[in-house]
Amino acid sequence: MTYLITGIPKDTNEESPIRQDVDDWYLEQTGPSGNRIQLTLFVEALIIMQNRSTTDDLSYFGLAGIHGAPWSGWGGQTSDHQTKDENFCVHNDYTFPTWHRVYMALFEQVVYEAMTEFINDKVPTEWQTECHKEAKTWRLPYWDFARFARGTNEIRLPIIATIPMVTINVFGSPVSTQRKSNPLYKFQTESLMGDLGIRDQGEEGPFHKCRSTTRYGLLDGYNEDVWADGGQNWLRANLALNEHPWNRDPTVWEGFRTLQEAVFQLLKTSGGSWSSFSSTKYKEGSEQKGYTNLEFIHNNIHNWVGGFLFRRPTASSRLKLWGGGHMASVSVAAFDPIFWLHHCNIDRLTAIWQKLNNSSWFDGDSEGVHHSQLTPFHNRNGNLFVSDDVRNWTDLNYDYAITKKDEKDIRDDIATLYALEGSPFQINIFFGQPDGKDFHDLGSRNFVASVFNFSSAIKNSNCGNCIEQKKRGIYSEAQLPATLAVWSHQELEKTNKEPEVFYVVVNSRGESVTLDDEAITVDLYRINEGRGVDSPEDHRYKKAVNGRRATVDY
Amino acid sequence: MTYLITGIPKDTNEESPIRQDVDDWYLEQTGPSGNRIQLTLFVEALIIMQNRSTTDDLSYFGLAGIHGAPWSGWGGQTSDHQTKDENFCVHNDYTFPTWHRVYMALFEQVVYEAMTEFINDKVPTEWQTECHKEAKTWRLPYWDFARFARGTNEIRLPIIATIPMVTINVFGSPVSTQRKSNPLYKFQTESLMGDLGIRDQGEEGPFHKCRSTTRYGLLDGYNEDVWADGGQNWLRANLALNEHPWNRDPTVWEGFRTLQEAVFQLLKTSGGSWSSFSSTKYKEGSEQKGYTNLEFIHNNIHNWVGGFLFRRPTASSRLKLWGGGHMASVSVAAFDPIFWLHHCNIDRLTAIWQKLNNSSWFDGDSEGVHHSQLTPFHNRNGNLFVSDDVRNWTDLNYDYAITKKDEKDIRDDIATLYALEGSPFQINIFFGQPDGKDFHDLGSRNFVASVFNFSSAIKNSNCGNCIEQKKRGIYSEAQLPATLAVWSHQELEKTNKEPEVFYVVVNSRGESVTLDDEAITVDLYRINEGRGVDSPEDHRYKKAVNGRRATVDY
Ligand SMILES: [Cu+2]
Ligand SMILES: [Cu+2]
Structure with missing residues (x-):
């Protein structure tokens, strides 16, 4: 047959x-x-x-x-x-x-x-x-x-x-x-x-x-x-x-x-x-x-x-x-x-x-x-x-x-x-390098904020300064207010300089994950607000700091 | 009905x-x-x-x-x-x-x-x-x-x-x-x-x-x-x-x-x-x-x-x-x-x-x-x-x-x-106290020997000096040769005194177990051997040291 x-x-x-x-x-x-x-x-x-x-x-x-x-x-x-x-x-x-x-x-x-x-x-x-x-x-x-x-x-x-x-x-x-x-x-x-x-x-x-x-x-x-x-x-x-x-x-x-x-x-x-x-x-x-x-x-x-x-x-x-x-x-x-x-x-x-x-x-x-x-x-x-x-x-x-x-x-x-909503990736953000193994939450050194499940974060956040995440081919954006965090950082460090921005991507098991470099971008943006700011240009966010992937042990 | x-x-x-x-x-x-x-x-x-x-x-x-x-x-x-x-x-x-x-x-x-x-x-x-x-x-x-x-x-x-x-x-x-x-x-x-x-x-x-x-x-x-x-x-x-x-x-x-x-x-x-x-x-x-x-x-x-x-x-x-x-x-x-x-x-x-x-x-x-x-x-x-x-x-x-x-x-x-052959209890024996958490084997401080599953140990050992285990109501006995161990101990410690004898009972998960005091006895016995020993009494083992349960952390 x-x-x-x-x-x-x-x-x-x-x-x-x-x-x-x-x-x-x-x-x-x-x-x-x-x-x-x-x-x-x-x-x-x-x-x-x-x-x-x-x-x-x-x-x-x-x-x-x-x-x-x-x-x-x-x-x-x-x-x-x-x-x-x-x-x-x-x-x-x-x-x-x-x-x-x-x-x-x-x-x-x-x-x-x-x-x-x-x-x-x-x-x-x-x-x-x-x-x-x-x-x-x-x-x-x-x-x-x-x-x-x-x-x-x-x-x-x-x-x-x-x-x-x-x-x-x-x-x-x-x-x-x-x-x-x-x-x-x-x-x-x-x-x-x-x-x-x-x-x-x-x-x-x-x-x-x-x-x-x-x-x-x-x-x-x-x-x-x-x-x-x-x-x-x-x-x-x-x-x-x-x-x-x-x-x-x-x-x-x-x-x-x-x-x-x-x-x-x-x-x-x-x-x-x-x-x-x-x-x-x-x-x-x-x-x-x-x-x-x-x-x-x-x-x-x-x-x-x-x-x-x-x-x-x-x-x-x-x-x-x-x-x-x-x-x-x-x-x-x-x-x-x-x-x-x-x-x-x-x-x-x-x-x-x-x-x-x-x-x-x-x-x-x-x-x-x-x-x-x-x-x-x-x-x-x-x-x-x-x-x-x-x-x-x-x-x-x-x-x-x-x-x-x-x-x-x-x-x-x-x-x-497989990457965003499917997987509970979390991006933790730091002003200054986090400690090698301690990069999880509020208690970690230099911790600023987390972005969890990008898309829902967009819906829920009232945006001030900005974070942008980029995946190759597609973009998913979330914005977190950082004004207070920047101010605190500058007070603590006795500096007027912008903070160094680092991020760690954490998977569902709490491990740090290395995605390829183009997959994620975390940056700090500034806008001039309040009195004395007139030009429409000044009302736009401008990138102030390029975030970098932190070096962590695991 | x-x-x-x-x-x-x-x-x-x-x-x-x-x-x-x-x-x-x-x-x-x-x-x-x-x-x-x-x-x-x-x-x-x-x-x-x-x-x-x-x-x-x-x-x-x-x-x-x-x-x-x-x-x-x-x-x-x-x-x-x-x-x-x-x-x-x-x-x-x-x-x-x-x-x-x-x-x-x-x-x-x-x-x-x-x-x-x-x-x-x-x-x-x-x-x-x-x-x-x-x-x-x-x-x-x-x-x-x-x-x-x-x-x-x-x-x-x-x-x-x-x-x-x-x-x-x-x-x-x-x-x-x-x-x-x-x-x-x-x-x-x-x-x-x-x-x-x-x-x-x-x-x-x-x-x-x-x-x-x-x-x-x-x-x-x-x-x-x-x-x-x-x-x-x-x-x-x-x-x-x-x-x-x-x-x-x-x-x-x-x-x-x-x-x-x-x-x-x-x-x-x-x-x-x-x-x-x-x-x-x-x-x-x-x-x-x-x-x-x-x-x-x-x-x-x-x-x-x-x-x-x-x-x-x-x-x-x-x-x-x-x-x-x-x-x-x-x-x-x-x-x-x-x-x-x-x-x-x-x-x-x-x-x-x-x-x-x-x-x-x-x-x-x-x-x-x-x-x-x-x-x-x-x-x-x-x-x-x-x-x-x-x-x-x-x-x-x-x-x-x-x-x-x-x-x-x-x-x-x-x-x-439920206690002896059923459960792989192991008795570890020491001359001198073992370390608190390290009481498992050859590498542990003061370790002498183990008795594993009492009855089979009896069958397999060529007895010299003695250990005796006792369970309430029943007795199960195992004997291990300790002559060399005692000699080494005395050499190391620069002493002629009998060693202090300690034991730890370890269960199948490697944890120390406390059985009630009468359940187990570990003692050191001596016998006089060789030339010049004539009386039958001298050929009997005599208890030299009462063993004690060691203090361990877990
Ligand atoms: Cu196949
Ligand atoms: Cu019932």
Whole structure:
């Protein structure tokens, strides 16, 4: 069988429907004005796929199996990778984003086809037209793992990935609802996965003894019955996503502060190189890579979601975050349903980066591989895909809301999601250098004021003298009154000179953060007020002092 | 209906079958020579009970409802408690152990009757005799929450409480197995629990929005769909059971170091008072209570298992252990199936204490209530139980292995489970006082040697001079050679005098522990060896120095 990957069919004159943020989508589907139709179709389609024979290429097991275990080939192709696991999927190489782009499109297309099957077989005639319409505009939702959960300042797994039971429609007159086991919560098999070709993954975990995907449920020294369905300890995943620095290896992690900062760094470049962006691959002798890249961020999410410590840490370590799970092992990661939501976001980040680095494509070290075949995936012409086929993702009949925008608006969105409102950065301002480690608040030496979440600060402040913050590409401005502070400073220092202005950017963990120099500007402005000032020019603020980034120890 | 609580029926000449440690029982049932019969019967009986109408007094819901919500009365009785929740169950009072003793016997009896129903209705004739025999000797197993999981030095929830699916028998020829949803993992309802009379518990959690019991799954600020079946984040419970001191309130927790130490302290007394032992109740003006008591230990287990922080801690706190669950709320705790395993152990600890404090019963402040009615429970004569009816627990046709032993052997067991091998206490020995905070190892000032896990140390050491450890009631002895250490010490100090001997007891977290003075003795012994020593008396060790507990800062 040669399965042709085309994306979900659409008329050529229609715009590509968008892939949505999974929490936004879920909240819209289940909210007061939501009709739950797409939710029902997605859930029922996944149930159909998960119930198909594991030897069926288009079963959930068959599709997930392309990524690694059980290494049994797919669509008539056997793997041409000569790695020990002989898996098709590409990691640590420049086709990492493009191979997975096609993989997601395949999954999306098979889900759509299962939706159609469900509608034709199980939905009463009077509902079929509406359901087909919803299926046609449905696209795989993405988990924006660097965006705080709605109304919180915390990163979390998607709602739909953490609920064991999901409420969906029973179509009829009237429409009622039912609760079903949620196929996005976990994937369960009838047989031991070992009997389906899933091998022991050694240090990563005894996945052959599982009958269900698990998050942090494989624990060395636990009775083996616990492993079979180790359960979904998803609070541990949430903890890891927010507190991952405990695992920091200084040689690898330098500058990798929070997930939001990492994604912001990844996307803020322009004129970047595909070789640097796309993969963790490092060719000896080539230029130093950027300090982060797509695949590196992606790898960490895998680890934090699944759990990557099957063996218990030494007695002196704390128990915190001990445990293994499917997402942390390349060979079995795709069996956990959250894999698809995760990789959909990886594709979205790729698309965003492409829009901002329009002319960048396989270049330098990566130039040679844009014609490499993305085995085992066949395009609409029956040929194996190459990366060039999917440079334009809309050829696969989907898009993202953000990539429909122009560059300026994309940069605004990025800042909103990952740098400004999304992340509680705080700028602390000092007249004179602060102390090296004490740069947090009122009690710190030379402290003047803080700006917290730029945009809201603008709304709330009655401006006098000024601070201006600038982010590359976009500007967000806040102004704080400094008259009294300057006066006090001059009194204390017995001087008439303007104070030296310093600032420290502090992240949500109270650590100082170094953004690039152009990202932030903190300056002191003066205006002449009161009697004897007549010229309109004198009523304008004039920059009096250029602020500088303070030197702090951490 | 008046349901008479008699315990599981047995012939008067038979000994009472024992309630077993739940992990031991599960491992025996599922091990190579286990027949899984009792496991199958227990699971099937619970499924029957959980499927009964919630208005049936003998349904799982009906039995759990006696403890708190939905406050609808039971067995024809309405509550006589005038608390705001009008629940029957006794907390913060001296009948706490006896009320719950009858409650466990009731549950055990109803499970047995459901086993019988299952056997008669569903088991093929050729297996019925064997199954009835197993049901008759089955008793409710207990979760020994202060005992380390087998082969570990960590406290854990029982295996059977952490596996979503359980493998049980299908009786026939031959016997095969099947996997079923494990009724001890969680209790799930068809309706929202709010529709079954479970109210919002405010700070403790929105239990009315649940359809399943949860552990650490109720999280303020999470989408409400997550609450309905918040899942079983049981790794958080395990973490809390082992690392609870982070929650320590110094005014309450003084001396409460680990669960094992607490249980050891609870049981090591003799001639104790029921008033002190039984409850957290404190009558103003009465004598100072012992520093721990049964109900206090019990309360903490409830909190740690369920999760007791529905509202998120302040931003500066770590996320660690945030979350609420049924076990932490008196009103709904009994719905989590682990409740019964927990309270079975509370009953066992009571029975052990009774054996060791044979003449102690309701006394002092508690004397007046031994005739109070334990509503709504009726005894075999159709009267409401009073505490005196259950002073002898074997009248309810069950016993525990440990309480069949004599006092000396019970004390040995307690020490083994909770003080010696169970807990990795370490005794560090010094010639001269150690430094206040540095008392851990070779690098510490004046360090001589460590004794780790007394009994194994005895086996491994080639004895020379001696150390003797003594626990109240039992003795465990280890001997370490000190000849060279004494010689070095005398050389260094330029003295011929015997060294001063000090010791520090260190627990598994590296903290110094103060056991009572009689618990440990560390002394230095001498023997005269070599030529010129003829008298047999000279070949005996003689105590040279009395060791003392060192003064350390923590
Ligand atoms: Cu991958
Ligand atoms: Cu209780």
